[in-house]
Amino acid sequence: MNADKHKTIAEDQVRLVVEVLRMLADPTRIQVLWALRDAEMSVNELAEAVGKPAPSVSQHLAKLRMARLVRTRRAGTTIFYSLENEHVRQLVTDAVFNAEHAGPGVPAHHRADPAVRSLRAQEG
Structure with a gap:
């Protein structure tokens, strides 16, 4: 894509980015992608992990595969x-971590950071 070498992005690339972001704009698909971040899984394993029926998860997977x-x-x-x-x-990790910053307190992904733990100990 080479978007980092240009100040603008070609219109066809922008449309592809929008389509990817549309795919992420669904809670079940985010849960599926999050579940897959460290391991491959079958439809049944994913259905159990996200608490949704396998046919529903299968439909989401088809969309994610097409994208x-x-x-x-x-x-x-x-x-x-x-x-x-x-x-x-x-992309999924950054989206989840960014969302954690919208909540109160120290985001979960920073709690394991020794510098954050040290700072929190000094504050407490």
Whole structure:
């Protein structure tokens, strides 16, 4: 894409970015992507992890696959899903971490940081 080398982004690339963000604008899809951040999972495993029926999760996975946010691997009769690439992992992680900053207190992702723990101990 080379967006980092230009001050503007080509219109076709902007449309692709908007489509990716649309895919992220659904709570179930965010939960699915979050569940996949560290391991591949089957539809049934994902359904259990996100607390949704397998047919519903399967429909979300189809959309995520069409948007190239997840990929599949077949093992016998089971299909396993994983994140398409490290950029998807980073996008989902950054979105979740950014949302944590909107809440009160120290965001969960900062609590493990030794510098934050030290600062909190000094304040307490």
